[in-house]
Amino acid sequence: MADNGKVLDVKHIAKQFGDVQAVKDVSFSVGKGEIFGLLGPNGAGKTTTIRAALDIIKPTSGEIQILGGKMTEDKKSRIGYLPEERGLYDEMTLLDTLVYLGQLKGLDKATALKRSEAYLKKVDLWEVRDRKNQALSQGMAQKAQFVAGTMHEPELIIIDEPFSGLDPVNTRIIKRLLYEMRDRGAGIIMSTHQMHQVEEMCSRILLINRGEGVLYGPLEEIRSQFRSNAVEVDLQGQLDDVDGVEQLSPRDGGYRMLLGEGVAAEDILQRLVSNPAVTVERFERVEVSLDEIFVKVVSGAGDQIEEGVVE
């Protein structure tokens, strides 16, 4: 059982590949029964961090405690992993593949078969169980890989882009399974670029940029840091630029604006009202989306905020 309710505790890890510093300094922990979002732009160091956590690669420095200690061969059966680079054995049938991978995760053959059958029914793949993997559609393969990585009901689940290639119906199926696993007590790390999924599912997040953790903590807390900084405006007329606005995004009937640091919403309203080219019909302070926070932080605009949040 994990120590102090933590299934993963990563402390100041770094990883260098030759001359490339893939990860500079990343720290985070994941508890039991939580869905944790691991975010970052492409090449930020997310996959390297995950691989180091799973002992696929060794970090150059730092400490990793997984399920209460160092990684061992025995612990592998308590961990589920859906990697970014994933695939199934083309020539094997779906059911055979799942039974095989389930056995590799320590299940006996009868249990692996029973679980495979149960999960295939849950994800609507029962009808294609005898089909060769190479004949599965992208969405089917995606669901099958999810089952392969989680059917042994592990305590720690690490999933990289679990919803890529899935339609809304299948996305809902996978989400439901993830919630079931979380409710069962599993700690889940979800790495994705789909911010709306993170907003909906994750309780805490870590944003990595250029190999460093730049934003870390409970999602609500992070949002509250940005709360006063976004407004939605309905107006008649056209806007190209507004002083004090960092992001100006057109929307139906108006604009969504992300304000710069220290800029008050009232000042913006004043500027709009005094602009003869536009007529303001509605002005409302709104919550900043995670997507906007991501862009703001990654583009280097959130230096002051990150200092207050990053541990």
Add this chain to the structure above:
Amino acid sequence: MKMIWLVAKTTYRQRIRSWTFLFLTFGLPLIMVVAGAVPVLTEFRGDIPVIGYVDQTAQMADLEEIKVEGETASLISYPTQEFAKKGFQQGEVGGYLIIPENYFQGGAPMYYGENEPNTKIEAALEKLVRVGFLSDTPSWAVERVQTPANITFIAQKTGQRVSEGPALILRVGTPIFLALVFILTIFTGATQMGSVVVLEKDQRAMEVVVTSISPTELVSGKVLGMTLLSLTQVGVWIIAAVLAVLLLFLDDLAGHALSIPWGSLLWAALLGIPGYFLFALVGAGLGIIAGDAEQARQLAGMLGFVGLAPMYFLGVIVKALDGPLAVGLTLFPFTAPTIGLFRLALTDVPLWQLGGSFLTLMVCLGISVWFVSRIFRATMLMYGQKLKPQEIFRAFSELRSAG
């Protein structure tokens, strides 16, 4: 061990259903049997025509017929070659044999026929020449002369008895056959290991598998699976070979006391199985380095070349079966199975040399498992990349420095 066995079993099941395996296992021996049997069967199927002969030595008996392989060949004696030629042209005989006047001084008999004679005609002619000159010899002696004695050789040192004929062929032929089978399995099995590893990487299942079991278990399981597959293949080939020999030479083998050469079989197993493992591991390592299927195939060709290497030394080794080169190659792990078995066929190989071969093979095998597993772990996530030596070294250094 449980996981190694699971990977091996799955690899075995996956590959045994493949078209390539089925063709190589069943198709190849079938083609060889057909290719070998058709000419033989064609030869035996021909009739024996009436044969004319001219005895210019004037020493032969006047024969009217001769028995060959259960058939009777009719003979016509002609006084001169001109008469024989005329008889042939008129269709009286299918061909005629001229036994020259200087036959006893080494002169060669000449046969004139429509085409090349089949084996039955050849046998009839040979018998005619042999029996024709034994007209005054009692029939029981003629019969014995026609059935040469099989000499039994008894080695005073070891007490080993070997009879000439099928028993000797079995004793000498078995290790040579097994050595050739070993080389063949290197080509059909061990050289495929690279592709098996590349496939594992190409299908992107690698990351999931190595977070379930250790790289050593994965590599060992793959190699064991392929070894079992090759053993199945070898088993089928050996059974096919035994059946073919029994079917073709059943009559010749009757009455001979044949014993299975257990010694050769034992050493074939002790040297051949670890030897195959070694080649398979090196094949796997080359596959990891290659990065993609095309490169893996090219490197596999090099491995096949190493497997075939003992054949290049065979001429030198046969001349000095117990010479330093022969002993050295018997002890060298990559040539031990082949050279060891070849020498077993032709000489008494000292036990220390065979035991030494086994030991060096096992040590080399252990080092290979260690090395290939580490290189596999260090490079398993480099999809589709051919590794340069400095990258392999760097990956190793990172593994070592990280513990």
